[in-house]
Amino acid sequence: MHSALILILHSLTLRNYINRTLYGKKLNCPDSQSTVNMRILRGIVRRIDRLGEKMVDENNIEWEKCIFYIELIGFSKRTPHEKLPENLVGKIVKVYRWCTFDWHYRTNVYATLTAEETERVLKGELDLTTR
Numbered sequence: 515m516h517s518a519l520i521l522i523l524h525s526l527t528l529r530n531y532i533n534r535t536l537y538g539k540k541l542n543c544p545d546s547q548s549t550v551n552m553r554i555l556r557g558i559v560r561r562i563d564r565l566g567e568k569m570v571d572e573n574n575i576e577w578e579k580c581i582f583y584i585e586l587i588g589f590s591k592r593t594p595h596e597k598l599p600e601n602l603v604g605k606i607v608k609v610y611r612w613c614t615f616d617w618h619y620r621t622n623v624y625a626t627l628t629a630e631e632t633e634r635v636l637k638g639e640l641d642l643t644t645r
Contacts, residue, residue, distance in 0.1 A: 553593055555635055556626045557584040560606065562619055569612075577612040581643055584609060584625050586635070599636075607635055609642045 561583040568578050584607045589596040609631055613619055627635065631642055 552629065553596055553632055553636075554590040554626050554629060555586060555598070555607075555632045556588065556590050556624055557586040557607065559583070559621050559623055559625045560585050562613075562621060564613075575614055577614045580611050580613050580619075582609050582611045582625065583607070584627070590626055602635065605640055607631075607640050607642060 559582055563581040563583075565579045565581065568576055570576050586598060586602050586605050586607060588598045588603075607627070609627065611618070634642055
């Protein structure tokens, strides 16, 4: 019983340490050559354009490529200390997403960008469908 309690406390302490120190900072990924930034932008899906390009996955589910128009509102809840630059508040970002289920096509819902997409937007690029 005593060792189980110590293990639980150690696990909680480690989780708190990770949450306090890693979010919002750069983290070296052991299985990749690059550094991933943990800052993630989020916004509201305002429009979705279906492109007609489709693919079928290994489970025989058909996916359709779409362009999402996301209105930026700020950073994710994981980085509450981060503030979105004023020149980006309310801007519309275009990103590719693959959709299959009806709830993938919902508008006026929250959506997050990937770390790579976030970095591109912070550098001033709003149309992420060009590359």
